[in-house]
Amino acid sequence: MKTQVAIVGAGPAGLLLGHLLRAEGIAVTIIERASPDYVLGRIRAGVLERTTTDLLHRLGIDARLNAEGLPHDGFMLADGERLIRIDVKALTGRNVTVYGQTEVTRDLMAAAPERGLEVIYDAGDVALHDIEGDAPYLTFTNDGREERLDARFIVGCDGFHGPSRKAIPASVGRTYEKVYPFGWLGILADVPPCDHELIYANHDRGFALASMRSETRSRYYVQVALDEKVEDWPDDRFWDELIVRLGPEAGGRVTRGPSIEKSIAPLRSFVFEPMRHGSLFLAGDSAHIVPPTGAKGLNLAASDVAYLAEALTGFFNRADHDGVAGYSDRALARVWKAERFSWQLTTLMHRFPGQTAFDRRIQVAELDYIARSKAARTAIAENYIGLPL
Ligand code: FAD
Ligand code: DHB
Numbered sequence: 001m002k003t004q005v006a007i008v009g010a011g012p013a014g015l016l017l018g019h020l021l022r023a024e025g026i027a028v029t030i031i032e033r034a035s036p037d038y039v040l041g042r043i044r045a046g047v048l049e050r051t052t053t054d055l056l057h058r059l060g061i062d063a064r065l066n067a068e069g070l071p072h073d074g075f076m077l078a079d080g081e082r083l084i085r086i087d088v089k090a091l092t093g094r095n096v097t098v099y100g101q102t103e104v105t106r107d108l109m110a111a112a113p114e115r116g117l118e119v120i121y122d123a124g125d126v127a128l129h130d131i132e133g134d135a136p137y138l139t140f141t142n143d144g145r146e147e148r149l150d151a152r153f154i155v156g157c158d159g160f161h162g163p164s165r166k167a168i169p170a171s172v173g174r175t176y177e178k179v180y181p182f183g184w185l186g187i188l189a190d191v192p193p194c195d196h197e198l199i200y201a202n203h204d205r206g207f208a209l210a211s212m213r214s215e216t217r218s219r220y221y222v223q224v225a226l227d228e229k230v231e232d233w234p235d236d237r238f239w240d241e242l243i244v245r246l247g248p249e250a251g252g253r254v255t256r257g258p259s260i261e262k263s264i265a266p267l268r269s270f271v272f273e274p275m276r277h278g279s280l281f282l283a284g285d286s287a288h289i290v291p292p293t294g295a296k297g298l299n300l301a302a303s304d305v306a307y308l309a310e311a312l313t314g315f316f317n318r319a320d321h322d323g324v325a326g327y328s329d330r331a332l333a334r335v336w337k338a339e340r341f342s343w344q345l346t347t348l349m350h351r352f353p354g355q356t357a358f359d360r361r362i363q364v365a366e367l368d369y370i371a372r373s374k375a376a377r378t379a380i381a382e383n384y385i386g387l388p389l
Helices: 012-022 036-041 050-059 063-068 088-092 101-111 235-251 297-318 322-349 357-372 374-384
Strands: 005-008 028-031 070-072 075-078 083-086 096-098 118-120 124-129 137-142 145-150 153-156 174-189 198-203 206-212 218-224 259-273 280-282
Touching (some): 005 137, 012 028, 012 050, 012 101, 012 297, 036 101, 050 063, 050 101, 050 297, 075 235, 083 357, 088 374, 174 206, 198 235, 206 235, 235 259, 259 322, 297 322, 322 374, 357 374
Parallel strands (some): 005 028, 005 153, 075 198, 153 280
Antiparallel strands (some): 070 096, 075 083, 124 137, 137 145, 174 218, 174 259, 198 206, 206 218
16 A cells, blocks of 8 residues: 555544645545544543634534534633632633544544545554655554555654654654653533533642533543542542532532543653654654643644644645754644643642642642732633644
8 A cells, every 4th residue: 555644543633634634635544553433432632722623624624613612711720719710712812612532533533534534443563664764654454464554754643652653763762751640530421510611620639620521511530649540439439529629619519420431541741852753753642741731732733733734735745845844843842832831730730749838838829829910810821722833
């Protein structure tokens, strides 16, 4: 098999890049390890920046997004007693959209066949070859057959654990990492959200987040220790803890119900540089991870592929090689700012093991400063809606 761009991974980064390249007439094949149902079963991000929704509008893959996406003009920070509103719309003139990653992926998957975007699911043993030359290729198994896919470029959109980043020799790459000593336990439940906006809460007992997928479906998270298991958290325990952490006002409005999904995600900051080696590019979680607190992971995957689509379109359609050469630096400049924001919000809002009374007072003082300073709220809002491409 032969194509122009071979993409590893059909998560949001891979599918979005595939569509952006197809829209420019470039041949693309995506190789995905999992089945479509498995990919759609992963409950992850919920908040989309305008840069992300703009890409979906540009592609015209936006009918459900337009009908079902919830525009959010602000969100709340809670300090255990009060709610501090960050009026994102008033502070920046822009808003964000609540629309689940699962739905984005579903829409991109559904539009693939009609746009000539080939996706091969259930591929085994995906391996990258000759990435330093200009004729790289992938090998994989599919339906018991050994397959080979030749391409001009390979793009690794295969998440944190995929093979693409590992194909870059250690001598040319550098990793930066910070692992946080806690995770997020998340549940999805068909109950109305406790508020029409998101609430990020810093309570003495730890962080909690009230989010949603629709007016009838809630997504909630609580910070848990790394050794805790989903089985330790029957629904009643989860609801009791969430309600305490959200504080009396928002906690009092929580509607309990049976969870339809429950999982724990560890928190990590991670950046791999460079995001290109020879004919291999990295995009999304394969190159960088942010802790989920700033809602940046999916949005960074989208901005990476926006840059990369521009670079590859220049290469194939205008013989312009500058975009390809500049991709890594351009993407990393935005990545590091999102890393900084996600780290800052994580540090401000979580309870750290070994946290001293001093550390706690600093968090409380910062939240009070944010409550009183428009400049501080503007800095948060600007980052939350996403820095310009
Ligand atoms: P992935 O979604 O991980 O996709 C990678 C794909 O590659 C997968 O389909 C995988 O099966 C495939 N793959 C892996 N290995 C191979 C292989 N060997 N061969 C072939 N295919 C392979 N981000 C936000 O922007 N906003 C949020 O509100 C937010 N909330 C989050 C909440 C949680 C609980 C979590 C866990 C994450 C959250 N994120 C959020 C982060 C966001 O989900 C990720 O950043 C996003 O999924 C990255 O997309 P991706 O396509 O790069 O990687
Ligand atoms: C959701 C996840 C996040 O990480 C976040 O910051 C906001 C919302 C969510 O899953 O809804």
